[in-house]
Amino acid sequence: MDKLAPRIGEAFQTDDFDHVIPTKNRKNLQINDRYLKFPISEIRILPKMRWDILSPRFAMAQLDLGFKDNDMKLLDISHFKKSGVDEQIVKMRYDHHLLKLKDNLNAVIDERN
Secondary structure, eight states: OOTTSOOTTOOOOOSOHHHHSOGGGHHHHHHHHHHSSSOOOOGGGGGGOOOOTTSHHHHHHHHHHTOOGGGGOOOOGGGGOOTTOOHHHHHHHHHHHHHHHHHHHHHHHHHHO
16 A cells, blocks of 8 residues: 555545545535525524534634634533523523524634635
8 A cells, every 4th residue: 555645534635625625524514515505594593403613614714713613512502501590591591692603603604605
């Protein structure tokens, strides 16, 4: 086996775009291309969406905008529940998280495109 040949999943420099992307990320690119084509208009669709923060285009856009990985993660409503906190306050915190996430994802979508 040639020592210069890359192992499966490794990225290497070439003019062929398929070889620049690690093998495991090809499926993730399809996920992001499907869900992150157009700006997100409503927060209610966020829990139904999927996106991969490890895909190369997403990671570059995120880096260019200065977002951290935690800024792009969807948290469950249980994350905002604490003892003695009213359900309306929990819902308000969760909705705020979704609005912030929507804005962050829309910024990344604009940067990717």
